[in-house]
Amino acid sequence: MPWPEPVTLQGRHATLLPLSHDHHDALVEAASDGNLWELWYTSVPTAEGMRAEIDRRLDLQARGSMLPFTVLDAAGVPVGMTTYMHIDAVHRRVEIGSTWYARRVQRTGVNTECKLMLLRHAFETLDCIAVEFRTSFFNQPSRRAIERLGAKLDGILRSHQRHSDGTLRDTCVYSIIASEWPAVQSHLRVKLAHRGMDEM
Numbered sequence: 001m002p003w004p005e006p007v008t009l010q011g012r013h014a015t016l017l018p019l020s021h022d023h024h025d026a027l028v029e030a031a032s033d034g035n036l037w038e039l040w041y042t043s044v045p046t047a048e049g050m051r052a053e054i055d056r057r058l059d060l061q062a063r064g065s066m067l068p069f070t071v072l073d074a075a076g077v078p079v080g081m082t083t084y085m086h087i088d089a090v091h092r093r094v095e096i097g098s099t100w101y102a103r104r105v106q107r108t109g110v111n112t113e114c115k116l117m118l119l120r121h122a123f124e125t126l127d128c129i130a131v132e133f134r135t136s137f138f139n140q141p142s143r144r145a146i147e148r149l150g151a152k153l154d155g156i157l158r159s160h161q162r163h164s165d166g167t168l169r170d171t172c173v174y175s176i177i178a179s180e181w182p183a184v185q186s187h188l189r190v191k192l193a194h195r196g197m198d199e200m
Helices: 021-032 050-063 111-126 140-149 178-199
Strands: 014-018 066-073 078-088 094-102 130-137 152-162 168-177
Touching: 014 021, 014 130, 021 050, 050 066, 050 078, 066 111, 078 111, 094 111, 111 130, 111 140, 111 178, 130 140, 140 168, 140 178, 152 178, 168 178
Parallel strands: 094 130
Antiparallel strands: 014 066, 066 078, 078 094, 130 168, 152 168
16 A cells, blocks of 8 residues: 555645646646746746646656645635655655645635644654655745744755756755644644634
């Protein structure tokens, strides 16, 4: 059996479904909300590249190195993508990454709840010893969001890879380890409760 196995995770603000080609058109519409592919320090597929990106993620899933999800909002509409990636079944580590959201759900409860569900599944079901997050040094919104989760900076991989425009990327590596999970979970539940009150 693959580790981790495909799973559906459901919350109040969001649902994570195993990625499928059936989600293609709705994901194209979601990425068009904010023209997300124009951000040079991220890698969000264009409308023309969405099918190839779904193929890429599903191919990595078949190889055992990624478990991709489609993110749905509370109404069941696809609004983005996220994954478990760089899966290490031997040492029980995963990275949560390759994540993007339509502009309309950014800074809402969607991201917080998705991270809570993915972290809870990783630590409580998959028995992970650590969960990583990686982002470009220049992606300040992503870095702030990761730090708000309670993740700690492990270090910076200099000239680690290339941005979508070809420039060299320094990659910031963050992690949450198993012993930190109870406190991080409490923190995220409080954040989500306040977010939910704000949205009422």
